[in-house]
Structure formats: structure tokens, C-alpha cells
Amino acid sequence: MPRKSTRLTFAVLATGAGVFAMLQSLIAPALPTVQHALHTSQSTATWVMTAYLLSASVFTPILGRVGDLIGKKRTLVAVLFVVLLGCLLAALAPTIGVLIVARVVQGVGGALFPLSFGIIRDEFAPSEVSGSISNLSAVIAAGGGVGIVAAGPIVSALDYRWLFWIPVGVVAITVLIAVRYVPESPSRAEGKVSWLGAGLLSAWLVTLLLPLSQASKWGWGSARVIGLFAAAVVLFAGWLLAEARSRNPLIDLRVMRLPAVWTTNTAALLFGAGMYSLWSFLPAFVQTPAAAGYGFGASVTASGLLMLPMLVAMFCSGILSGRLEPAVGAKALLTTGAALGALALGLLALWHSAQWQVALVSGVFGLGIGLAFASMANLIVGSVPASQTGAATGMNANIRTIGGSIGAAVTSVLVTGHLQPSGLPYASGYTHGFALLAVLCLAAALAALLVPTARSGRLTGPSRAVADAKHAEPEAVPTGTGS
Numbered sequence: 001m002p003r004k005s006t007r008l009t010f011a012v013l014a015t016g017a018g019v020f021a022m023l024q025s026l027i028a029p030a031l032p033t034v035q036h037a038l039h040t041s042q043s044t045a046t047w048v049m050t051a052y053l054l055s056a057s058v059f060t061p062i063l064g065r066v067g068d069l070i071g072k073k074r075t076l077v078a079v080l081f082v083v084l085l086g087c088l089l090a091a092l093a094p095t096i097g098v099l100i101v102a103r104v105v106q107g108v109g110g111a112l113f114p115l116s117f118g119i120i121r122d123e124f125a126p127s128e129v130s131g132s133i134s135n136l137s138a139v140i141a142a143g144g145g146v147g148i149v150a151a152g153p154i155v156s157a158l159d160y161r162w163l164f165w166i167p168v169g170v171v172a173i174t175v176l177i178a179v180r181y182v183p184e185s186p187s188r189a190e191g192k193v194s195w196l197g198a199g200l201l202s203a204w205l206v207t208l209l210l211p212l213s214q215a216s217k218w219g220w221g222s223a224r225v226i227g228l229f230a231a232a233v234v235l236f237a238g239w240l241l242a243e244a245r246s247r248n249p250l251i252d253l254r255v256m257r258l259p260a261v262w263t264t265n266t267a268a269l270l271f272g273a274g275m276y277s278l279w280s281f282l283p284a285f286v287q288t289p290a291a292a293g294y295g296f297g298a299s300v301t302a303s304g305l306l307m308l309p310m311l312v313a314m315f316c317s318g319i320l321s322g323r324l325e326p327a328v329g330a331k332a333l334l335t336t337g338a339a340l341g342a343l344a345l346g347l348l349a350l351w352h353s354a355q356w357q358v359a360l361v362s363g364v365f366g367l368g369i370g371l372a373f374a375s376m377a378n379l380i381v382g383s384v385p386a387s388q389t390g391a392a393t394g395m396n397a398n399i400r401t402i403g404g405s406i407g408a409a410v411t412s413v414l415v416t417g418h419l420q421p422s423g424l425p426y427a428s429g430y431t432h433g434f435a436l437l438a439v440l441c442l443a444a445a446l447a448a449l450l451v452p453t454a455r456s457g458r459l460t461g462p463s464r465a466v467a468d469a470k471h472a473e474p475e476a477v478p479t480g481t482g483s
Contacts, residue, residue, distance in 0.1 A: 013136060017116050113140065135318070278434075292424045313362075337369065
């Protein structure tokens with residue numbers, strides 16, 4: 001049977017993953033509009049974002065593992081269909097409660113990332129894998145930027161519901177093409193889903209991310225926040241114990257301990273803190289009235305346009321990284337990307353009195369995002385056996401999200417800890433926040449230096465043997481190191 005066109009397969013994967021990334025950020029600039037239209041409070045409206053975050057964090061690694069076990073195409077089509085239903089429900093939502101439920105359903109789409117990376121690894125020629133993963137990572141990174149840039153014009157010209165109607169049409173077409181043209185991956189993991197592991201993973205993720213996202217409202221010293229953090233620690237310990245004892249772990253902890261994996265995940269945690277926090281706070285900074293002593297009083301649309309250089313730069317650098325990786329290696333690209341992020345945030349902390357300065361810094365940060373996203377994915381895919389691709393890349397995406405939640409929570413404390421009589425933050429809150437994020441990105445660059453050196457981000461020598469042994473016999477993974 002002839003192989004399907006890899007170009008068409010890539011187009012399907014890129015469209016699905018790009019739409020999900022766009023949904024992640026598209027609604028954020030429109031939250032005040034949603035709050036007014038659905039007659040709800042600001043605190044309730046923020047659950048439109050929180051519900052999506054929690055849902056994606058739970059389903060990303062779990063369905064990535066399900067795809068490894070029962071087939072990545074089958075799981076991909078099912079996930080796309082669920083995202084379609086979630087977008088349709090959100091577009092029709094008559095109340096804020098229904099919209100929040102719709103966002104939970106949309107969060108299932110987080111699994112599109114690991115499933116797409118797994119399909120590329122299984123179906124594409126070895127010489128195409130690295131470049132295709134870099135290109136897909138560029139689309140994913142750019143999708144988040146598109147959401148920020150496009151939200152204002154869409155809401156102004158149409159209505160906030162079109163933020164969901166447009167994805168309905170795109171995802172519907174993508175589902176039909178995926179069913180017909182995406183091949184089913186031949187690589188399958190052995191075993192079954194560890195539902196105990198899935199339940200404990202879900203529990204500790206929710207109990208960690210929920211207080212991080214709500215602490216500014218509940219209070220860092222409140223019983224709810226402290227209690228949930230304590231529960232997260234206990235549940236995380238229980239999850240580690242259950243996974244270590246399971247014959248069919250949801251996340252193979254031995255694979256997570258491989259040097260190329262844990263160092264990349266550490267860099268992902270730190271870089272995610274800087275990236276997602278900047279996406280959250282830079283629009284608010286530029287929208288602040290100049291009377292506050294900073295900011296430009298920009299509209300939602302204008303603030304999105306100031307982020308446009310970031311969108312263009314992250315897409316171009318993500319595509320370029322696929323061409324550079326064979327020559328310089330994924331480790332060097334990850335280090336460079338994180339360092340560019342640190343440089344951009346450091347400049348922003350000191351240099352933000354004019355809109356062109358913000359736009360320039362935005363572009364530099366975009367270069368860093370494109371390089372870092374692509375190289376992280378390539379390092380993980382090249383370091384784990386094929387049977388663990390979905391679960392491992394899903395956890396990497398989750399770790400970035402956790403980093404983003406931590407970074408946003410801490411930055412929020414710095415920005416909103418001291419307010420002017422007008423209720424607006426002081427400029428020092430933002431400068432201290434941007435400086436902190438610069439330090440986190442610098443730490444990500446240092447963590448990237450610890451990644452074992454391997455040509456093109458692929459395992460060689462002993463590390464390749466470890467991966468091959470794991471692929472051939474899932475229960476026999478040594479805990480050796482990468483080279």
C-alpha cells in the first residue's frame with residue numbers, strides 16, 4: 001500500500017496544532033468583552049482561561065500515551081473531533097457556565113502536540129523528521145502569537161463568538177482530511193493505560209495549577225492555596241510511587257531520568273515561565289494609560305500589533321532552526337533561544353519608553369521562542385524510544401505550562417503587589433517582573449548547557465542503544481546516561 005503524502009499529513013498536523021495553540025491565547029484579550037456580554041464578574045470570567053489550562057494539562061500527557069498504545073491517527077482524529085465540539089459549544093454558549101464547560105472540552109486538544117510529533121517520527125523519512133518537527137514547532141509557537149494579534153480585530157469587526165466560529169470551520173475541514181489522508185502509525189507501545197497513574201497525574205496537576213492561577217484572588221496565605229499546594233505535594237509523591245511500581249506506567253520515569261530528557265524539561269520549565277508570563281503581561285503594560293507614568297493607552301488591537309514582530313520572528317526562526325540543527329545541533333539552538341529570551345526581557349526591563357522599543361524587544365523574544373520551541377521538541381523526540389514519544393513530548397509541553405503558571409503567578413505578585421491611588425500598578429512592578437523573567441530565561445539557557453551533546457539532537461552510541469532496547473522490550477530500560 002503506497003504511503004500517503006507527508007506534505008498533506010504535515011498540513012493536517014500543523015493546522016490542528018496551530019488552531020489549538022491559537023485557542024490558548026485567542027480569548028485572553030477578549031475576556032472583558034466576554035465578561036460584559038455574558039453578564040458575569042471578572043473573577044468568574046477568568047475561569048474561561050483557567051478551565052482550559054487545567055483541562056489541557058490533564059489530557060496532554062494522558063492522550064499522548066493513549067496514542068502510543070492504540071494508534072496515533074485514531075487518537076488524533078478523536079481529539080480533533082472533540083476540539084470541534086468544544087469550539088461549537090463555545091460559539092453557541094448562552095451563559096458563562098456553558099462557555100467554561102466548552103473550554104474544558106477544548107482543552108482535550110492539548111494532546112494534538114504529542115500526537116503530531118509522534119506521527120512525524122513514525123511516518124516521515126529519518127532525514128525529514130528534524131526539519132518537520134522544527135516547522136511544526138514554529139507553527140505551534142506562531143499559533144499562540146496569532147491568537148494575541150488576531151483577537152482584537154476579530155472582536156471589533158465581528159463578535160467575540162467568531163473567536164470560536166472560525167476554528168469550527170477550520171477544524172471541521174481538518175478532521176475530514178485527517179480521516180482520509182493521515183496514515184495510521186505502525187509503532188505501538190505494549191501494555192495498557194495505567195488509570196491509577198492517570199488519576200494521580202491529573203490530581204496533582206490540578207492541585208498545583210489551580211492555586212497558582214487563583215492565588216492572586218484567594219491570597220497566597222489562604223487556607224485554600226496552602227491546602228491545595230500541600231495536596232499537590234502528597235499526590236505528586238503518590239504518583240511517583242505508583243508509576244515506579246507499575247508494570248505499565250503512564251509516564252516511564254526511567255525515560256524521564258535520561259540526561260537529555262530531564263535537562264531539556266528543566267529548560268522548558270524555566271523558559272515557559274518567561275514566555276507565557278510575557279504573553280500575559282506585555283499587552284497589559286502597553287494598554288496602561290500614559291497617565292500612569294508608563295504605557296501607551298493602546299487598544300486591544302494596537303497592543304496585538306505591537307506583538308506582531310514577535311509572531312513573525314518566532315515563525316521565521318522556528319523554520320530556520322530546522323535548517324540549522326544538522327549543522328549546530330539542537331542543544332546550541334535551545335541555549336541560543338533561551339539566551340535571546342533573557343536578552344529581550346532584560347532590555348524590556350530597562351528600555352520601554354517608546355512603542356518601537358517594545359516592538360523591537362518583542363521581535364528579539366520571538367526569535368528566541370522559535371529556536372527554543374523547535375529544539376526542545378527535537379531533543380525529546382530524539383532522546384526517547386518511539387513507544388514513549390507521545391507521553392514524553394506531552395510531559396514536556398505540560399512542564400512548559402507549569403513553568404508558565406509559576407512565572408505568571410510570581411510576576412503577578414510583583415506587578416500588583418503595590419498599586420497607585422488610581423488602582424494601576426507602578427512602573428517598578430513591571431520592571432521588576434520583566435527582570436525576574438529575564439533571570440528565569442537565563443537560567444533556562446544555563447540548563448540547556450547541561451543537555452548531553454549529540455549530533456542534530458539525536459542519540460548516538462550508548463544512548464541510542466538505550467532507546468533501541470526500550471523500543472524492542474519495554475520492560476528492560478536501563479537507567480544509563482546520554483552521550
